[in-house]
Amino acid sequence: DVKVTQSSRYLVKRTGEKVFLECVQDMDHENMFWYRQDPGLGLRLIYFSYDVKMKEKGDIPEGYSVSREKKERFSLILESASTNQTSMYLCASSRTFGSEKLFFGSGTQLSVL
Amino acid sequence: QKEVEQNSGPLSVPEGAIASLNCTYSDRGSQSFFWYRQYSGKSPELIMFIYSNGDKEDGRFTAQLNKASQYVSLLIRDSQPSDSATYLCAVKRGGADGLTFGKGTHLIIQP
Numbered sequence: 001d002v003k004v005t006q007s008s009r010y011l012v013k014r015t016g017e018k019v020f021l022e023c024v025q026d027m028d029h030e031n032m033f034w035y036r037q038d039p040g041l042g043l044r045l046i047y048f049s050y051d052v053k054m055k056e057k058g059d060i061p062e063g064y065s066v067s068r069e070k071k072e073r074f075s076l077i078l079e080s081a082s083t084n085q086t087s088m089y090l091c092a093s094s095r096t097f098g099s100e101k102l103f104f105g106s107g108t109q110l111s112v113l
Numbered sequence: 114q115k116e117v118e119q120n121s122g123p124l125s126v127p128e129g130a131i132a133s134l135n136c137t138y139s140d141r142g143s144q145s146f147f148w149y150r151q152y153s154g155k156s157p158e159l160i161m162f163i164y165s166n167g168d169k170e171d172g173r174f175t176a177q178l179n180k181a182s183q184y185v186s187l188l189i190r191d192s193q194p195s196d197s198a199t200y201l202c203a204v205k206r207g208g209a210d211g212l213t214f215g216k217g218t219h220l221i222i223q224p
Contacts, residue, residue, distance in 0.1 A: 033211055042216035043157070043201065058211055090156060102149075102212065104156035 003027070004105035006091050012111045019078040021108050023091030031094045032074035033102065034058075034066065036087040043090065049074055081112045116140075117204050119215035127223050132189040134218050136202030139183070146178055146185045147203040147212065157201055161187060192222045 007022035025032065033048040035058075045058030047066040055066050063085060067075045074093075078085055088109050092102040116139040126132040134148075145164050149157035163169045163176040163185065175188040185204075189196055202215040 035214075040216065043214040045211040045213070048211045059213070101159050101162070102157075104158070106156055 004091055004093055004103050006089075006105040006108050008108050009106065010109050010111075012113065013078075013081050014113055015082060017078075017081050017112075019081045019110070019112075021076040021078075021089055021091075021110070023074045023076070023105055024072050025074075025093040025103070026072065027093070027095075027103075028071065029093035029095050029103075030071075032068065033092040033094075034064075034074065034076045035090045035092065036060070037090055037107075038087050046076065081110075083112050086110060086112045117202055117213050117215035119200075119202050119218045121216055122219040123221050124218055125221045125223055126192050128192060128194060130192055132192045132196065132220055132222070134187040134189075134200050134202075134220065135184060136186065136215055137184045138202075138204045138213075140204070140206055141180075141183065142206050143183075143204045145205040146176070147205070148174075148176060148185075148187045149201040149203060149214075151199045151201060151217065153198075189220075194222045194224050196220065197222045 004025045013019050031050050034046040035043045037043045044060050046064050049055050049068045052071050065077045088107050090107045091105040094102050118137045148161040150160050151157040161176040163178045169176045173190045177186045199217040199219050201217045203212040205212050
């Protein structure tokens, strides 16, 4: 089975801190995605990547950046965390371009105080 | 503007009945359509996808697509309490792009 692992289940940070959310997949998937999920707003795409060192903005990239130095790892970076970035962050991967069977990690609940 | 609309519910259906979940989308260029199920406190998991107009059946699940009317639906036959979850409709446009999700419909199957 595909496994998408997110490094932390719960994370508490202070306003202004730089935050790293890590995601690793073990099935050699080409595509990786970062979403955030908020009550009443649903899942929203932040960034995605179709190849190593490649990144594309999603619908809400402001305040975030990403890094994909290795195929299996996709990191989401909050340069200066703010309270409105308190959310559930979900990483996902899929096999090839055009394959939309997303495999999700278990999520990281980030609280910014 | 990419938009995917779903009734948030909750939608309450008696056990054994047919649950009908609906979704509309605004982008006529959308090409692929997906239904994900998300249990409380868990991550979404794919249960159905459909690319062409018409019906697609998989066990107790049937996905229906009408591109002219820009809607996609999911029918769950012989509903079970274990089907109680939030169902997310997702849409992909052509080209390099991620999925756009609706906000989800909360389905409750009453024993």
